Amino acid sequence: MIKKAVFSVSNSDYTKCPKTDKPEIAFIGRSNVGKSSLINMLAGVKDLAKTSGKPGKTQLINHFEIDGRWYMVDLPGYGYAVVSKSTKSSWEKMIRGYLTNRANLIAVMVLIDSRLEPQKIDLEFITWCGEHDVPFVLAFTKADKLGLEKTKVSIQRFLDAAKEIFGEEPQYFITSANKREGKEELIRFFEAEISEYYEALG
Ligand SMILES: Nc1nc2c(ncn2[C@@H]2O[C@H](COP(=O)(O)OP(=O)(O)OP(=O)(O)O)[C@@H](O)[C@H]2O)c(=O)[nH]1
Numbered sequence: 001m002i003k004k005a006v007f008s009v010s011n012s013d014y015t016k017c018p019k020t021d022k023p024e025i026a027f028i029g030r031s032n033v034g035k036s037s038l039i040n041m042l043a044g045v046k047d048l049a050k051t052s053g054k055p056g057k058t059q060l061i062n063h064f065e066i067d068g069r070w071y072m073v074d075l076p077g078y079g080y081a082v083v084s085k086s087t088k089s090s091w092e093k094m095i096r097g098y099l100t101n102r103a104n105l106i107a108v109m110v111l112i113d114s115r116l117e118p119q120k121i122d123l124e125f126i127t128w129c130g131e132h133d134v135p136f137v138l139a140f141t142k143a144d145k146l147g148l149e150k151t152k153v154s155i156q157r158f159l160d161a162a163k164e165i166f167g168e169e170p171q172y173f174i175t176s177a178n179k180r181e182g183k184e185e186l187i188r189f190f191e192a193e194i195s196e197y198y199e200a201l202g
């Protein structure tokens with residue numbers, strides 16, 4: 001489990017992010033999907049990352065240092081319809097630059113709202129990750145909202161659509177920030193990835 005989580009720094013420019021001497025795991029997905037809420041749930045700190053009922057809350061690349069050993073990174077959401085074209089292109093520059101230039105980025109958690117039909121923008125985003133060798137894993141969010149059976153059906157629709165693209169189902173987790181669901185599984189996954197990173201360094 002996570003013992004200590006502290007805010008480190010916010011950046012609009014990936015070149016100014018912390019030194020890449022610790023591994024990091026980033027959280028991305030559509031605006032309002034629950035990225036900041038999931039980070040808080042995993043860290044066990046209520047207001048570590050700022051959350052909001054309104055989409056577009058997180059605007060920068062936010063690093064949180066975890067147990068002095070790795071970073072969780074909260075990213076701004078994509079697909080928020082109301083932002084201007086110029087905001088959209090600066091998002092693209094910032095996020096694509098970040099995702100393709102951090103040598104210490106060991107996993108990108110792509111959050112998918114477990115209630116929705118497969119969204120084109122999510123499928124496009126994971127396709128882009130695949131094309132750019134960005135190591136992504138899916139986390140379905142808000143699993144408390146529909147009930148277990150409906151959630152499973154909805155998630156399977158997305159997995160089937162992803163399988164069409166990749167030939168196999170991507171690795172995935174089912175989460176609820178409200179009910180603290182998926183916490184143990186995710187932390188275990190993170191720990192394994194982080195250990196592997198440090199072992200490879202020697
Ligand atoms: N029921 C339920 N609501 C959730 C859950 N996770 C997040 N929410 C709600 O969804 C809304 C958005 O949550 P955020 O964590 O701010 O979402 P975000 O993806 O960080 O959004 P942006 O920073 O705007 O891109 C808030 O009203 C949260 O309370 C969940 O697991 N269950």
Ligand SMILES: [Mg+2]
Pocket residue numbers: 035036037050051057058074075
């Ligand atoms: Mg956020």
